[in-house]
Amino acid sequence: MSKKVVVIGSTNVDKVLNVDKYALPGETLAVENHQESHGGGKGANQAIAAARSGADTTFITKLGDDEDAKFMIEGFKKDGMNIDSVITTQARQTGQAYITVDSTGQNSIYVYGGANMSMTPADVDQHEDAIKNADRAIAQLEIPVPTIIEAFKIAKKNEVQTILNPAPAKKLPEELLQLTDIITPNETEAEALTGIKVIDDDSMMKNAEYFFKLGIRMVIITVGDKGSFYATPASHAFIPAFKVKAVDTTAAGDTFIGALASRLDLNSANIRDAMLYANHASSLTVQVAGAQNSIPYEKDVLDVISKTSKTKEAIEKEKKQAAEYAAAQVPNHIVLGLGSGSTAAYFVKAINERIKKEGLDIQCVATSVGTEKLAESLGMPMLDVNTIDRVDLTVDGADAVDDKLNGIKGGGAALLFEKLVATMSDKNIWIVDSTKYHKTLAGQKLPVEVIPFGGMGVFRYLNEAGYKPEFRFRDDGDILQTDSGNYLIDITIPDDADLAKLAHNLKNYTGVVEHGLFLNICDQLIIGGDKVRVIDRPKEETKK
Known part of the structure; x- marks a missing residue:
């Protein structure tokens, strides 16, 4: 049965420029490619990733009354997302992100929040039903924190599981962390929240213990192309990533979270299988330039899993x-x-x-x-x-x-x-x-x-x-x-x-x-x- 996922978060139009290498301060470099526009925003990316992996997905987001908003909504419709909770404002433009990607696939991102940052607790209250009817609610930090707190309060009141992706990295009030069931930082974000540098299994466990004390039930730390770590008070493990040639890592983390949300049982009994699925999805994402256009569909992920299994058997033979x-x-x-x-x-x-x-x-x-x-x-x-x-x-x-x-x-x-x-x-x-x-x-x-x-x-x-x-x-x-x-x-x-x-x-x-x-x-x-x-x-x- 499909998981019912509601994502409360940002929508951006990504302006992407591919370069051979990053310019040093004061340096001017010629580039061969012009800037391209793609759908983006961490909230939108995660919602699309969940939808494409088969989750019944509702998206609560705020857009400007502009052409970028129309462009994004058309994309949401094509992916079968419920857009009844998409909010429009004339006071701000739709969010934008300016992304530079080098030849190794690494990226740097500058974000204009726009309508995202005008999303209020009152906006969330108007779409309370979308949250309370879900199995799990996901939020990130590209919208105001008080808005996320309000969304998570509604979720907790209605026994809806909450997943917080604390990105971009910043210090957070304990009130929000205490409303969080699952937290999914990368190694940099984990250190920003706990003060504990992620360098090995022991340090990741210490990060997890910090979050456990706040009442968080599960900690998932993503470590780039090395893989991802999960911990509950009862167990923990590191799940290695799949080795591929990365072209663009822009939406890899968001794909992981959306794909995971589409697969993870509410009791987390299948955590290893869900993380392996999410790792496969992310490995497909990084092989394509751009954000939302690079997020794979469920069939693509399952095909890779099937081929990998068959290939392994043939190789062993x-x-x-x-x-x-x-x-x-x-x-x-x-x-x-x-x-x-x-x-x-x-x-x-x-x-x-x-x-x-x-x-x-x-x-x-x-x-x-x-x-x-x-x-x-x-x-x-x-x-x-x-x-x-x-x-x-x-x-x-x-x-x-x-x-x-x-x-x-x-x-x-x-x-x-x-x-x-x-x-x-x-x-x-x-x-x-x-x-x-x-x-x-x-x-x-x-x-x-x-x-x-x-x-x-x-x-x-x-x-x-x-x-x-x-x-x-x-x-x-x-x-x-x-x-x-x-x-x-x-x-x-x-x-x-x-x-x-x-x-x-x-x-x-x-x-x-x-x-x-x-x-x-x-x-x-x-x-x-x-x-x-x-x-x-x-x-x-x-x-x-």
């Missing part, structure tokens, strides 16, 4: 096919290096079956703590890497491989140990699914392992060099540490990168322990599929 093919080729009487990651795990299980079934004399060396635990749990004969000088063969996975058999490893945070074993090996075989094979490594994420002490210095160097660095975090929001206790910074390989030069520069920068570029190491690539593909490195090419 290819991983297993590659692993089993490689296991069948392993000779007897050798020291075998066992790689790390999900594809390598299939290989470990497959070669273990051969060892036991055929009584093979194979001793193994692990490239990560995780692989070692798996192998030991299977009863495989293991060697300490410090007791040997060489490895006959290592079979490992890879995150990306180009047509020269150069690759990237480290997605599983084991790149240092993987490279140590690989360089000790007489032969290296990589096993991958078909999504990992590329013509070039340009544009791929490359992990760089750094020591924690001074890690920010390395981050600044990588940022200044244009590599778009990002620290790697665990699913619970804490910073990820490798098996050797170091941090990982993921960078993006430029289109024109000289891989050998990049590898040299990274390796020689103080604070860098190792990087995930594996150049001239792979001797044979096995790509899974119904017909397994095997690619050998040309014999004339020697390892460096």
Whole structure:
């Protein structure tokens, strides 16, 4: 049954300008695109997101008596929203937002409140029925706070769930927070309200506890492209985002909230599924320029969820096919290096079956703590890497491989140990699914392992060099540490990168322990599929 959602909030017409980069103070830059107009406003965005995801949506908003208002109302009608509670005033123009978006998809926004800021508690009172007949009411901070308080008072009186999106960030009266059931700040907004900086799982929990003391039942903190965190007094978890190439993040947060409101049960029993749906919706939004035109419909989100599920099954099948093919080729009487990651795990299980079934004399060396635990749990004969000088063969996975058999490893945070074993090996075989094979490594994420002490210095160097660095975090929001206790910074390989030069520069920068570029190491690539593909490195090419 569709959720009945009422949104009390702002409507803006967004004036959007796309630029390559932001101008510095006093700098003038030429741009290739003219400014475009799109529907926007946090309230309107959230209402549209809820409606497009199947919620029975009513919107309480205030518009000017102008062409922008007519433009917006037509859009509301097309999305099947109830617009009986849209208020018109001749005293103010419809709200406007001036948005600049750079080439990475990041945005800066300046808002003229207009009619939004003339919305009064009396306006809300005139549409009390729209609130009391809903399942949940959503509000943001682009309308006056006293108006939101009045709306939430009506909601609480009628046992309607209240969701507050405290954006734009500002200090709020406790009266409003005490009327809120669910609060949905991003990390910046959470800090503005609580004074607690969001840096990891522990700090997000401390933020949640601050809100719990005010009577708020659920806290959801969105953390950009990393994902979102939820907490109730009984449970909490971090739900990772889906990795996509962002074009414009303008309406991502609003899409998340509207989509979540369309899916979340009133008792919140399905919170994980609802947040996963909302994450999928947001991932679609950021791939399209603009605000409301980028908000996906329910069918689009469900299609992506369905395709993702099917794709995952197909990929896992290819991983297993590659692993089993490689296991069948392993000779007897050798020291075998066992790689790390999900594809390598299939290989470990497959070669273990051969060892036991055929009584093979194979001793193994692990490239990560995780692989070692798996192998030991299977009863495989293991060697300490410090007791040997060489490895006959290592079979490992890879995150990306180009047509020269150069690759990237480290997605599983084991790149240092993987490279140590690989360089000790007489032969290296990589096993991958078909999504990992590329013509070039340009544009791929490359992990760089750094020591924690001074890690920010390395981050600044990588940022200044244009590599778009990002620290790697665990699913619970804490910073990820490798098996050797170091941090990982993921960078993006430029289109024109000289891989050998990049590898040299990274390796020689103080604070860098190792990087995930594996150049001239792979001797044979096995790509899974119904017909397994095997690619050998040309014999004339020697390892460096």
